[in-house]
Amino acid sequence: MNAPLERILYVEDDSDIQEIARLALVDLGGLDVTVCSSGREALAAFAAVRPQMVLLDVMMPGMDGPTTMTSLRALPGGETIPVAFMTAKVQSHEVSRYRDMGAIGVISKPFDPMTLADQVRALWAEWGAQC
Template sequence: MTMPLQRITYVEDDHDIRAIAELALGTLGGYELDLCENGQQAIERIPRFRPDMVLLDVMMPVMDGVETLKTLKSMPEVAAIPVIFMTAKAQRHEVQSYKAIGALDVITKPFDPIELPARIAEIWIRFVAGCEDIRREAS
């Protein structure tokens, strides 16, 4: 049984990109969203919002995405929440380094707003299936 994806925190400093993602994920995807302008704001709000997933820009002022991910992973109450980077910095070595520090996946910007909800859902299904496989192996 697949756990449904319902709540997403999206962390993006660019107002226009945030607005497009809000339309794509909220209106088209039907997700409940918490929109944050930077990593510090996300660190403060994620424990209260309790998202199922975090979408995180890499290049942001105040606290960049890499620092934000590392901080989230150090917080036991939210460390297990899967994080996807959404970034224009997506060369092969960059993607590998993001995954090495705990990112579930990377979505390249610019993204297609119409396809974004389906892309997020596909990544979520892979994540949940992986969790179920781990549980089966452990029992």
């Protein structure tokens, strides 16, 4: 059993989606969330934030989510950090690809703000049960 989920690094380039997710995760879910607008920003913040979990948008300009995840894996402490993707690209072959890359799960967009924190915690618990 892993510790309760408290700290998340959330990477999303769309400011409207950032705000909805922040409200859902912080105000409704009681989580400590650091929001980054790009993969590069997330990589720079990772060591200071020390997240327990990372939520990544798949389609972002510059550095997309899969590339960001690969780069996170090269950072100290990033080798085993659980990463979930948040994306509208949720066809079965796409979800399989993300899982094959090492993602612990996928949350589809648009997401329900009322249940987002529960979805994230369920992925966290599932990942913890496998560790």
